[in-house]
Amino acid sequence: MKIESLLFGAIFVFLLIVGFIYALMTHFAEFAGGVPLALVAGLALMITTYLWVTGRRVGPRPEDRQDAEIHEGAGDQGFFSPWSWWPISLGAACAISVLGVAIAFWLVPIGAAFAIIGLLGWVFEYSRGDHSH
Template sequence: MKVETRLFMLFVPFFLLCTVVYALWSDWEPVGTAALLLLAGLTAMIGVYLNLLSRRIDARPEDDPSGEIEAGAGDQGVFSPWSWWPLVIGAAAGIVFLGMAVSWWLMAVGFVAGIIGLIGWVFEFSRGQHAH
C-alpha cells in the first residue's frame, strides 16, 4: 500500500500546480478551475484513505523491496468466473447512455435493468448450491 499511497499523494501537488496554471491562462475560468481543484482534492482523499488502510493491514508481498515472486502466490480474492451478471450490468449501462441520446424512458429501462443486474451479482452466491 505504500507505493500506491505515495503515488496518489505525489499527484496532489501536480494537480494543484495544473489548477493554478490553468486558472492563470484561462483568466480564472470557473468550471475548469473548480474541476481541477476537485481532482486534486479527490486524489488527496484516495491517498489519505490508502495511507490509513496501510496502517491497519499487514504488509503485502508487494511492499517488501526484497520480496520474492512466490510470496504473492495463492488466492487473491473471491471471483465468480462464470457469472453473467457483469454482462447484464454492462448492457444496462449501454441502455442508459443510449437513453441519454434518445429519451428519458429508455434511461428508466436501463436503470431498472442495472438494479436487477446489481442485485443478481451481489446475491449470486446466496442461492442455489452456493447458499451459506
C-alpha cells in the same frame, strides 16, 4: 500500498496545481477546465486516502518489502466468480444509461433500474440458490 498511495497523492497535488493555474489563466471565468480538474483531484485524494488507510490496516505486503521472496506472494489472491453473467447485464444497463444521457433522457431511469437489478444480482449471487453459503 505505500507506493500506490504516494503515486495517487502526487497525482492529486499535480491536478490541484494544474487546476489552479488553469483557473488563473482563464481569470476564473471558464468552468469547463478548472472545475473538472479539481473534481478529478478530489477523486485522486479519495483513492490516496483509501490506499493509505488500507496500507496501515493490512501492513506491508511482499511487494512492499525489499527482502521479500517470490514464494511469499503465492496462493489465493481473492475469490472471483468464474461463471457470473451479472457483469454483462450491469455493463448493458450502464450503456443504456449513457445512451440515455446522449440521446433521450427517458432512457436513464430505465438503465438505472436495470443497473440496480444487475448490481443486486451480482452482490447476492452466492447468497441464494445452489451456490449459497
